[in-house]
Amino acid sequence: MDMIAVADDPAVPVQSEATLRKHPRQRAVLRVTAVMSSLIPAIAASVTLGTVLDWRFTSVLLLVVVAAAFAALAADTWARASFARFSARLLDDGLMVRRGVFWRSETFVPRTRIQHTEVNQGPLDRHWGMAKVMVFTAGTQLNSVAVPGLFHPDALDLRDKLLQRDGSDAV
Amino acid sequence: MPSELLPDGTGRDERRLHPWSWLFVLLTNLRTVALPAIVLLVFGRGETWALYGGIAAIGLALYSVVYSFGFRYRVGDGELVVREGIFDRTERHIPFSRIQNVAQRRNPLHRLFGVTELRLESAGGTEPEAKMSVITVADAAALEQLLRRVGPTVGAAQSGDTHGSDALPAPEVLLRLPLGELVRLGIVSNRGMVVVAALIGGLFQSGNDPRDLPLLRSLWSGMEGFLGEWVQGHGPWELIASAIVFVVLATLSLRLLSIVLAIVRHWNFALERDGSRIGTEEGLLTRVRAGANASKIQRITVEESLLQRLLHRRALRVDIAGSLAAMNEASGTRLKWLAPIATPARVNALIATVTPQLAIARDDWRPLHPHAWRRLAAVPSVLLLLAAVLGGLVVAVSQGQAALVDFVPIAGGAWLALSILVLLRARGWARFSAYAIDAQVLAYRSGWLSRDWRVLELSRMQGAVLHCSPLDRRNGMANVAIEVAGTGSMGYSIDIPFLDRTEAEALLERLIRHAGEYPAPLVPVPGGATPG
Numbered sequence: 187m188d189m190i191a192v193a194d195d196p197a198v199p200v201q202s203e204a205t206l207r208k209h210p211r212q213r214a215v216l217r218v219t220a221v222m223s224s225l226i227p228a229i230a231a232s233v234t235l236g237t238v239l240d241w242r243f244t245s246v247l248l249l250v251v252v253a254a255a256f257a258a259l260a261a262d263t264w265a266r267a268s269f270a271r272f273s274a275r276l277l278d279d280g281l282m283v284r285r286g287v288f289w290r291s292e293t294f295v296p297r298t299r300i301q302h303t304e305v306n307q308g309p310l311d312r313h314w315g316m317a318k319v320m321v322f323t324a325g326t327q328l329n330s331v332a333v334p335g336l337f338h339p340d341a342l343d344l345r346d347k348l349l350q351r352d353g354s355d356a357v
Numbered sequence: 358m359p360s361e362l363l364p365d366g367t368g369r370d371e372r373r374l375h376p377w378s379w380l381f382v383l384l385t386n387l388r389t390v391a392l393p394a395i396v397l398l399v400f401g402r403g404e405t406w407a408l409y410g411g412i413a414a415i416g417l418a419l420y421s422v423v424y425s426f427g428f429r430y431r432v433g434d435g436e437l438v439v440r441e442g443i444f445d446r447t448e449r450h451i452p453f454s455r456i457q458n459v460a461q462r463r464n465p466l467h468r469l470f471g472v473t474e475l476r477l478e479s480a481g482g483t484e485p486e487a488k489m490s491v492i493t494v495a496d497a498a499a500l501e502q503l504l505r506r507v508g509p510t511v512g513a514a515q516s517g518d519t520h521g522s523d524a525l526p527a528p529e530v531l532l533r534l535p536l537g538e539l540v541r542l543g544i545v546s547n548r549g550m551v552v553v554a555a556l557i558g559g560l561f562q563s564g565n566d567p568r569d570l571p572l573l574r575s576l577w578s579g580m581e582g583f584l585g586e587w588v589q590g591h592g593p594w595e596l597i598a599s600a601i602v603f604v605v606l607a608t609l610s611l612r613l614l615s616i617v618l619a620i621v622r623h624w625n626f627a628l629e630r631d632g633s634r635i636g637t638e639e640g641l642l643t644r645v646r647a648g649a650n651a652s653k654i655q656r657i658t659v660e661e662s663l664l665q666r667l668l669h670r671r672a673l674r675v676d677i678a679g680s681l682a683a684m685n686e687a688s689g690t691r692l693k694w695l696a697p698i699a700t701p702a703r704v705n706a707l708i709a710t711v712t713p714q715l716a717i718a719r720d721d722w723r724p725l726h727p728h729a730w731r732r733l734a735a736v737p738s739v740l741l742l743l744a745a746v747l748g749g750l751v752v753a754v755s756q757g758q759a760a761l762v763d764f765v766p767i768a769g770g771a772w773l774a775l776s777i778l779v780l781l782r783a784r785g786w787a788r789f790s791a792y793a794i795d796a797q798v799l800a801y802r803s804g805w806l807s808r809d810w811r812v813l814e815l816s817r818m819q820g821a822v823l824h825c826s827p828l829d830r831r832n833g834m835a836n837v838a839i840e841v842a843g844t845g846s847m848g849y850s851i852d853i854p855f856l857d858r859t860e861a862e863a864l865l866e867r868l869i870r871h872a873g874e875y876p877a878p879l880v881p882v883p884g885g886a887t888p889g
Contacts, residue, residue, distance in 0.1 A: 296872035325819035325840035
């Protein structure tokens, strides 16, 4: 898929709201990633516990299944909340990203401080028409701010709007 | 070597490094790479890979020679052009306005040859933009002079005429550190302890037990024998008293080491102002000279530890944007300490001279959330309680419940003392900590026994964050952090914790509005910061 062609195609709706639309696939991506990464420690921990306590094989297996189920459920709940909590807004003076379930943050990057931006797409992203925008500044803690899970045309549009240096902006 | 070009800034000739440069490049390379190779060659019992190592070392030596003869630089139109490399030639154009830091390093060998190592650094990137190893002191001074003249923005805009005018004021010394101050600096610093710890760490890290080294082994066994006899010959009180004496002696000798190190490092310290350039020069053996334009200062920090407060002294530090590598480098060739030690009044006067907008003596300090101390004390108190209960359980299980009779008073006393300490610290910290914001700057001070003040200009903001943990939210609190360039990777440039939630939101809102009021950099710069 040619990135430029999509961006320039007038048939693709480019959203103009300040709050950026979230690609529904991002929710699935978050859930799958969270569940997968919760399973490994859950299984490892329950196998270790079962072995240390010298349980029978069937009991260990049961423990593994129960632990994995709980971990997956918790991870999935977290991922849904994470998707729901995430929002990115394009303000007049910069970009605002709100994220986090337990540890929450609202990050603001002024437009004038953006050094460069990146639009990333993995193979699956390309298949779904999804993209991630990375915004880089000269700060050290905030040297990059990611906006994942955007519709690809929206991502390109965001990139262009963030880098606009014409008119009143560049006084 | 002719050197007519620099002082008036019109020279276009290419210049080379000092003829002896290859020696210094070689020594630098030898230290990092070739020394292990030589060791292998000598002690490697003639194995073939040792031979290859030796060949590599010789190759490296040849490379250093060719490299330093191939290095060229010239002063272009408002920029410095550096050409380097042998097979892979690079030509770099460094606009003077982009240069954040200028630093010189002269170890005794440099001083013997009358040369210096000059580094020019811009923001971002990992390597210094240009490292000239080595050029004559006169050439370096001429380059510095040139940078100051055509150098950045503020000074140039105010004086109007930037080229050709010789009406530059003479450098003005803002601070000198006499020997007495250096001794005080040694007393308040922990450098001695750090060095000893690093030495011990290094000994253990070398793979073998340091007790196996012949000298240390004999020392160790002698000590062991002596201590064994001595312990048997004395009672418990004598042992405790001698342990105390030992600790006191060890502390004193570490402080003595700190004093020596402070003197060696900061000998003849001078803080100078030369136009808009601020620079320091210091060092007994290795002279380090570091400077930057005052307009490049990102943040100032004033530090006051308990010892410093007792001696009525503070320290003043600045952060300047630059490459990360140089920031992490231990050699410290970057303008950092404007005053390693000075009286509070002197520190305030220095701030007023160098960056008057960043004063720490203000009357608009705003307190944190009234319950900040509770929030601060909560986690350590709970942990202490848990530790006490767990300790009791362990004792009860392992030695029976009867043992608790002995355990409870001791552990309870310790728990009580530590809890009181936690509360005292929380109260003291919350009472002192405060922030201030006005049209130009954000200031934050915090601490209890050790205190610090941080001030930065809002116009340099790279980003702002409102963040809160579950515990913060439960208490209706939030933290607001602000980021500028060049303040290192240890957290945000200023992070104001435990604010009232609505106040935090209003503060973030205010920071966002500020960002709108400052114009974009006039020239979009690739990969570099142009603050201000």
